[in-house]
Amino acid sequence: MNQNAIRQPLAQARILLVDDDPGDVLMTRESLAGSSSRCDVAVVEDGAMALDYLHKRGAYTEAPTPHLVLLDLNLPKVSGHQVLAEVKGDPGLATIPVVVLSTSAAAHDVVATYALHGNAHVAKPVDFLEFQAVIRGIDEFFLSVAQVPDL
């Protein structure tokens, strides 16, 4: 990657949201809608689809590479941590920041996330206003404050 590939802030940030709960998806979308940065949110409902999306295969051959992955843990078919392990184990995908967004704050889940080289583990707050603030904070940090590769 060259210097030109890195822009800040990204004109059009792409986020892949992996979550099977339509309520959470809606809440995340609503939260991001009020965010300062403009971003495209793609949503997949399970781990298998997430891997297809990232590997651009199956129904997702045309899918763009996201700048950030928001990954729920409790997913049908392939679990969040399995997805994380495969992404971080693949040199072509390992550089994509992955934030695990889970209802679980259990120590073993948190440790597993970092052991698999996840970029952050965030527990979904119970209160919606806090949830909103957390989602915007992630968006703000990864897509405006931090520099991320544009693949």
Add this chain to the structure above:
Amino acid sequence: MSLGRTSSRSLRQLSTAAWITAIVALTVGSVIVWFGFASLLDARARVFETVGPARISVQQLRASVLDQETGIRGYVITRDDRLLQPYTAGRASQKKIDREIRRVIDGDPSEATVVAALDQVQQAMDDWRDSVADPLLDSADQPDLDGTLIRSTAVFDDVRAELDDLEAILQRERVVARTNLEDTTSRLVVSVGATIALFGALASGGSWLLRRRVVAPMDRVMLAADAVAGGNLDVPIEVQGPAEIERLAQRVSDMRDRIVEELAAVEAQRIELARRADDLARSNADLEQFAYVASHDLQEPLRKVASFCQLLEQRYGDQLDERGRSYIDFAVDGAKRMQALIADLLEFSRMGRSTRAFVECDLGAMAEEVLDSFADDLTDASVSVGELPTVPGDPTLYRALLQNLVGNAIKYRVHGAPPTISLSAARDGDVWSFACSDRGIGIEPQYREQVFAVFQRLHGRGEFEGTGIGLALCKRIVEFSGGRIWIDEPEHGAGTTVRWTLPVTPTPAPTTPTGLR
């Protein structure tokens, strides 16, 4: 045991029989040998002290008799009185020897014969003296010297013949006595040999009996006991022998039976324990599953209810009136309380499950930390902390205990007044007795047990927040740690005094459930 006890002689009986046999044999042997020796002494005495001396005396007798005859002969020829001396001396010694022979032979079996022969000699001598010596001595002249001498020789031949008889008798007796001595000696040798042989036979017979009746059965019991000791519990122990050994075998057999029974019981218990451990592990796994479900799946819908109500208010709040917004607030509050209840219940149910071992916990330092965490609420409070000990337990649980008690003291203070809290401890035998007192609103006596129930509250939610889990959790922590907790009469007349105890030494290791993460 297949044989009845009565059919086997006891070792005691066997040993008594052996003793009696040995004593009888010893006595009989001794008597035989003793009699043998006595006969030998008798036979020897007869040879050397009776018959022998008698024979010598008879020879002397012969000499004294011959002396008399010679004396008379010499005197008759010479008429010299000096030549009469052998006659008188011979006569005296003949009397002496005669007495001596009679004395020596006294009591001997041959006494009668010898005495009779002696009498014959005596008689012959008397005849000679009457017919030859006395007439010769009395007459001063020699009427018929040659005729007298010839008669003397003839008469004296009788004396010789009688002496020869006597000698022959004693010679015979000597042969008899010597033969008897030899026979007696042989008999003694034979009887001593027989006695030794008898003892040898008794000893080897006893040893054979001992081996057959005692040692062999003992060996069989030992072999069986060794087999049992070696773990082969199916070996039957059936030993026949003396009553004692049968009893011993019976005891070993009983012991084996008991061991077999106990082992079966222990095995049954072990299986039962293993089954229960499996059940417990399963039930713990179920509880873990429940806890996971409760903390994730059960909370998710509630989060949605609360969140979308909030989103509704955020987006469309301006289109609702005050009442509409209060409905949303109630819905959000209800959902959040439900979440708090689930979280508290989860914590309550998981209490102690992460405790691996009890360690020494410095409650003084812990109280300082807890009070620091409430620093914002305690700015103008009056707090006194006495000397708190170090006790065995789980630090996480003790911290939660102090957190709840201090939290309650702050929460339930008299409205508008600064909180007053005192923590103290005193040693009471083998437990520490603690107290946490405040001057807050207090707990009425009738509710002092009720407050330890799960989710039990005494006040409306409008007055004080909380699910009502705090004291229930405290009770569980204290009881888990081996103590007890109760509400006492308030120390300061008003307010609340919570007292609890904790053991000074560790209680038996906490019953840690399996399935810990």
